[in-house]
Amino acid sequence: MPWYFFGPRVAALGRRFGYVTQAELFAHRFESRAIPAILAVLSVLAFLPYLMLQMEGAGYVFSVVTEGRVPEWAGAAIAYGVVLIYVFRSGVLGVGWTNTFQGIFMMALAWGLGLYLPAKLHGGVGPMFDAIARELPDMLRGPGLGPDGKPWTWGAYSSAVAISALGFSVWPHYFMKIYTARDIPTLKKTVIAYPTFAIFLVPILFIGFAGVLAFPGVQPADAILPTIVTSAEVGLPPFIVGLFCAGALAASMSTGDALLHAAGSVAVKDFWDNVRPDTLDDAARRRWIRTLVVVFGALAYLLAVVARISLVELLLLSYGFIAQLFPLTVATFMWRGVTRAGALAGLIAGGGVTILLNLAPGLAWGGIHPGIYGVVANVVAMVLVSLATPPMRPAHVRAFVPD
Amino acid sequence: MAAWLIVFLVTIGYLIASLVIGLASGGHASKSTEGYVAGDRSLGFLVMYFIMGASIFSAFAFLGGPGWAYSRGAAAFYISCRGTSSGPAWRRSAAGSGT
Numbered sequence: 001m002p003w004y005f006f007g008p009r010v011a012a013l014g015r016r017f018g019y020v021t022q023a024e025l026f027a028h029r030f031e032s033r034a035i036p037a038i039l040a041v042l043s044v045l046a047f048l049p050y051l052m053l054q055m056e057g058a059g060y061v062f063s064v065v066t067e068g069r070v071p072e073w074a075g076a077a078i079a080y081g082v083v084l085i086y087v088f089r090s091g092v093l094g095v096g097w098t099n100t101f102q103g104i105f106m107m108a109l110a111w112g113l114g115l116y117l118p119a120k121l122h123g124g125v126g127p128m129f130d131a132i133a134r135e136l137p138d139m140l141r142g143p144g145l146g147p148d149g150k151p152w153t154w155g156a157y158s159s160a161v162a163i164s165a166l167g168f169s170v171w172p173h174y175f176m177k178i179y180t181a182r183d184i185p186t187l188k189k190t191v192i193a194y195p196t197f198a199i200f201l202v203p204i205l206f207i208g209f210a211g212v213l214a215f216p217g218v219q220p221a222d223a224i225l226p227t228i229v230t231s232a233e234v235g236l237p238p239f240i241v242g243l244f245c246a247g248a249l250a251a252s253m254s255t256g257d258a259l260l261h262a263a264g265s266v267a268v269k270d271f272w273d274n275v276r277p278d279t280l281d282d283a284a285r286r287r288w289i290r291t292l293v294v295v296f297g298a299l300a301y302l303l304a305v306v307a308r309i310s311l312v313e314l315l316l317l318s319y320g321f322i323a324q325l326f327p328l329t330v331a332t333f334m335w336r337g338v339t340r341a342g343a344l345a346g347l348i349a350g351g352g353v354t355i356l357l358n359l360a361p362g363l364a365w366g367g368i369h370p371g372i373y374g375v376v377a378n379v380v381a382m383v384l385v386s387l388a389t390p391p392m393r394p395a396h397v398r399a400f401v402p403d
Numbered sequence: 404m405a406a407w408l409i410v411f412l413v414t415i416g417y418l419i420a421s422l423v424i425g426l427a428s429g430g431h432a433s434k435s436t437e438g439y440v441a442g443d444r445s446l447g448f449l450v451m452y453f454i455m456g457a458s459i460f461s462a463f464a465f466l467g468g469p470g471w472a473y474s475r476g477a478a479a480f481y482i483s484c485r486g487t488s489s490g491p492a493w494r495r496s497a498a499g500s501g502t
Contacts, residue, residue: 020440057466062414066407082418086425090432091439096450097428098421103453105417106460136476144478152478177454179441190451197456201464205479208472222470238406242413248465249414253421255461258454265440285436 002169002326003191006333007178011187013399014179021262022175022325023270029332029400030340031392033274038347039325040270043172044296046318047259051296052304053315054256055080059305061248064226065241076305079249083257084297088290092180095257102250107200109247113229114203117210120234125206132212139212156367163371167323173262264293320354320371327378335386336397342386350378 010025019025023036023043055076062075070078086094115125122128133140144152168174181187211224215231218224228234229244236244268289273280280288303309324347331338331346357363357370364370391397431445432438446454471479 014441015444018437020437054461057461061466065410065414069407070411078415078418082422082425086422086429089426090429092442093428093432093446094425096442096446096454098425099457100450100453101421101424103456103460106465132476139476141477144480145475152475157478174455176440177451179444180446180454181451182445182447186446186448186451189448190455193448193452194455197452197460200456200460201468204464204468205472208469208479209476211469211473212476218473220470221474222466224473225466225469238409239413241406242410243417245410245414246417249417250421251460251465254457258457261440269436269440282436283434286434286439289436289439 002166002329003178004188006329007187007191008184009333009400010175010178011181011184016399020176020179021266021269022170022172023266026328026332026343027270027274029397030343031396032340032344033277035340035343035347036270037274039172040266040274042321042351043266043270044263045314046171046322047173047263048296048300048303049315049318051256051259051263051300054252054259055301055304058249058252058256061226061245061252064223065230065245073305076301079253080256080297080301083253083260084294087257087261087293091290092177092261095261096180098257099254102254106247106250106254109243110200110203113244114206117228117234118206121210121214121228128206128210132209135213153367156369159368159372163319163323163369163375166326166375167319167371170325170329171322172266172325173258176262176265177258260293260297263296264289264291267292267296317354317358320358320369320374321351323371323375324350324354324378327375327382331382332400334401336394336401337391338382338386339389339392341389342382342384345385346378346382349381350374353377 013019013025013028017024017028019028021036023039026039027033027036056072058079059072059074059076062070062079063072066075086098090097118125118128122131129140138151139145141151144157178187181190207228208224211218211228214233215224215227218227225244225248229236229241268280268285272288273285327346327350328343331343351374353376354370354374357373361370364373433443435443437443468479
């Protein structure tokens with residue numbers, strides 16, 4: 001939703017000054033080479049565990065539905081081999097058009113299974129929730145259960161929602177898609193229509209609820225979807241199970257391709273071009289981006305599937321880190337007084353507090369997400385340091401915050 | 404034909420379709436950095452809609468979403484609020500499944 005406010009401004013500035021990545025906007029606004037270089041490193045660090053997760057998901061689904069005949073390493077290699085080929089050749093257009101195909105495919109599958117399975121196992125969605133409410137009432141009482149199976153606290157729930165909502169709008173691989181829109185009306189239309197996509201998560205959740213009473217005791221819980229789909233009791237024909245497998249791969253690939261494309265792009269445009277300015281011409285830049293897409297793909301695959309390294313901690317951190325971009329984005333468009341030193345101070349304070357509270361969770365009061373404390377520290381540091389340093393040239397700043 | 408083989412072939416069919424669409428779509432872009440990274444700022448509503456939607460539907464939403472609904476009940480509606488994807492819950496269990 002924040003896109004509704006700053007999306008059109010970002011797109012217009014992108015056109016005027018030729019930005020293609022998120023950090024180019026901040027680099028220009030704060031006339032800084034350090035800010036984009038730091039953001040590029042943090043972005044790649046945040047993308048990597050997220051990409052590994054998508055690859056593991058692809059390998060896992062492949063292996064489960066073929067009863068182990070296609071091992072996880074081979075499944076992940078096949079799916080991400082395809083992704084690397086189309087991202088390498090076609091760039092963001094390959095990402096966009098495959099996402100369109102994959103998205104339509106997933107929608108059909110989500111609604112098909114999400115309505116069929118409750119009907120098959122419980123006689124419908126309504127009767128299913130009635131049965132759960134009767135047998136396990138705690139489950140349907142907001143905000144549900146925490147990771148430990150005990151009722152979740154509202155503080156933890158709402159701060160997790162808040163940090164995700166803030167962070168979501170500024171994830172670099174996602175933010176840079178603002179520049180791909182044909183024109184401002186197209187972007188506005190997308191931002192308005194886009195929340196309808198969340199409706200497609202509802203049938204996906206129905207599938208999980210359908211398993212609560214019919215398939216008790218499945219461990220790990222994430223195996224519930226493959227368990228139901230492949231169970232003899234539900235008796236889905238193999239062709240439908242195949243479509244399910246393809247849908248799960250589509251879910252993984254349509255996120256993984258954007259991450260790979262963005263990782264290569266920010267490493268060259270935001271890191272290299274600022275650390276070693278003017279060493280690449282446009283053709284070399286494009287060649288390096290494509291090369292790094294393959295390098296990052298191979299690296300994530302080796303870490304996730306071959307070395308099986310767990311980066312859970314990094315993944316937790318990455319959300320808190322990315323949320324620190326939110327105050328910076330708001331300040332860029334709302335407040336002329338924010339200075340380069342203020343922006344850097346905010347990022348450092350926010351990132352530091354996020355790391356600290358991840359290392360020492362006991363300090364975070366009330367189970368509230370560490371990223372929230374980070375955002376508060378970020379805003380305080382940004383405002384104080386900006387007020388203490390001389391403002392930037394009004395003529396420059398006016399391009400970002402018009403009268 | 405064995406059931407698992409049908410499943411496998413359907414999946415491969417999907418992958419081939421993705422590959423063909425992905426390769427065919429790149430021909431229009433200019434051979435520049437702006438073409439590769441921003442698609443020459445040419446994308447229309449349909450593709451923009453699905454690019455944004457794809458970040459909701461990731462492996463986490465597809466496997467973790469039902470997993471949360473199954474084990475944590477109403478907490479799963481969090482996933483539709485947060486939109487995006489990734490989650491330690493799925494990561495841990497993927498590592499734990501050990502297949």
